[in-house]
Amino acid sequence: MRKISELRDYAAQNGIIAGVTKARIFSELESVLAKPVPFVEYSKNERIDPCLTVSGARSVICIGCPYPSEIAADKGISIAASGTDYHIFVSEELEKLQTELKIEGEAFTDTGPLVDRYTAYLCGLGYYGKNGFIINENFGTMFFIGYIITNEEFDEYSSPVKGDCGDCRRCLDACPYGAIKGGSMDYKKCVSYLTQIKGVLSDEQMKMIGGQVYGCDVCQLSCPKNKGRVKIELREKDYTHFFSMTNKQFKKRYGDTGIAWRGRATIVRNAVIAHINTGGEKKDIERFLTDKNEVLKRTAEKLIQ
Ligand code: B12
Ligand code: SF4
Ligand code: SF4
Numbered sequence: 195m196r197k198i199s200e201l202r203d204y205a206a207q208n209g210i211i212a213g214v215t216k217a218r219i220f221s222e223l224e225s226v227l228a229k230p231v232p233f234v235e236y237s238k239n240e241r242i243d244p245c246l247t248v249s250g251a252r253s254v255i256c257i258g259c260p261y262p263s264e265i266a267a268d269k270g271i272s273i274a275a276s277g278t279d280y281h282i283f284v285s286e287e288l289e290k291l292q293t294e295l296k297i298e299g300e301a302f303t304d305t306g307p308l309v310d311r312y313t314a315y316l317c318g319l320g321y322y323g324k325n326g327f328i329i330n331e332n333f334g335t336m337f338f339i340g341y342i343i344t345n346e347e348f349d350e351y352s353s354p355v356k357g358d359c360g361d362c363r364r365c366l367d368a369c370p371y372g373a374i375k376g377g378s379m380d381y382k383k384c385v386s387y388l389t390q391i392k393g394v395l396s397d398e399q400m401k402m403i404g405g406q407v408y409g410c411d412v413c414q415l416s417c418p419k420n421k422g423r424v425k426i427e428l429r430e431k432d433y434t435h436f437f438s439m440t441n442k443q444f445k446k447r448y449g450d451t452g453i454a455w456r457g458r459a460t461i462v463r464n465a466v467i468a469h470i471n472t473g474g475e476k477k478d479i480e481r482f483l484t485d486k487n488e489v490l491k492r493t494a495e496k497l498i499q
């Protein structure tokens with residue numbers, strides 16, 4: 195039997211937040227998971243039952259790792275995807291916790307089977323905001339989530355935090371295409387989603403990504419709970435530096451950031467669109483009319499015609 199106090203002390207000493215919930219079938223998620231969730235390939239059963247990942251699982255430990263207080267971001271790249279990729283640093287935090295507290299189990303961040311935000315909610319990391327994020331009293335929405343499914347049992351389990359947004363609706367008003375419904379999300383209207391899908395975008399989708407190259411921070415930056423949490427420094431001030439980048443150069447410069455997993459072609463496609471959407475000259479993207487990559491070629495053709 196493990197002590198929850200050990201986990202709490204560890205979190206406080208390491209600048210993270212942590213909690214633990216009993217492993218069980220989270221059947222209350224069945225209805226929200228009936229709708230498609232982009233980029234997630236696990237079955238609905240795997241998403242609600244931790245025992246399908248770790249046989250005999252007794253607990254799920256969840257951690258929240260705050261964004262750094264200063265972030266250097268390139269134009270069009272979301273702060274959540276700038277700097278060291280959170281998949282790297284959250285995995286390191288999970289490994290460190292497992293080693294120091296000697297906890298066996300399977301650790302995940304973002305790409306695991308469970309619903310990260312709901313796990314965080316059950317583990318008391320915060321309450322659901324209207325923007326869909328979990329809001330923590332110390333970190334606002336600006337933290338990444340990771341968890342460990344384990345056979346360990348705890349002497350006590352966390353309780354969800356009570357809280358809500360009250361009358362505030364800043365994120366709903368700020369979201370450019372009304373993707374946030376205050377309790378659910380229309381992901382096809384989310385700029386972050388549009389910057390992550392592959393292939394040639396429709397004319398409407400191209401217009402919708404505006405000046406974004408990867409992700410979107412509007413619903414986080416408009417939230418009063420995040421006021422003053424991060425200092426943002428704009429590093430690269432235009433999009434053209436992407437245009438001549440080879441795969442090798444892309445990996446060297448962005449390989450350990452949150453945009454790398456999408457690959458150079460999708461990022462360059464978005465940079466080309468963002469350049470034109472924000473008044474850039476068509477002659478700057480003419481080089482892509484003869485690009486070997488069909489998506490880049492077709493995107494340039496659509497924008498130049
Ligand atoms: C698919 C996905 C996306 C999709 C769809 C997002 C979505 N809301 O479902 C897209 C591409 C749009 C996306 C965008 C972003 N994402 Co994303 N994404 C995921 C992923 C992989 C799965 C999400 C999922 O399962 N959705 C299904 C529904 C059921 O779960 P949900 O997210 O909790 O959403 C439901 C709740 O909001 C619920 N709800 C609302 N109120 C309440 C109240 C209660 C009590 C309950 C039970 C439920 C509830 O209604 C929604 C269902 O319609 C998770 C990681 C993971 N494996 O879980 C990361 C994750 C949610 N993303 C994350 C991030 C950082 C982002 C971006 C900021 C990335 C960026 N830089 O642009 C944006 C933010 C957009 C936004 N407003 O959510 C973080 C969020 C961290 C946090 N503190 O909350 C996660 C948790 C990754 C991580 N491990 O840190 N993402
Ligand atoms: S990430 Fe941007 S587009 Fe997506 S819900 Fe938030 S504000 Fe809206
Ligand atoms: S902007 Fe307001 S409504 Fe939206 S999540 Fe933050 S507090 Fe809640």
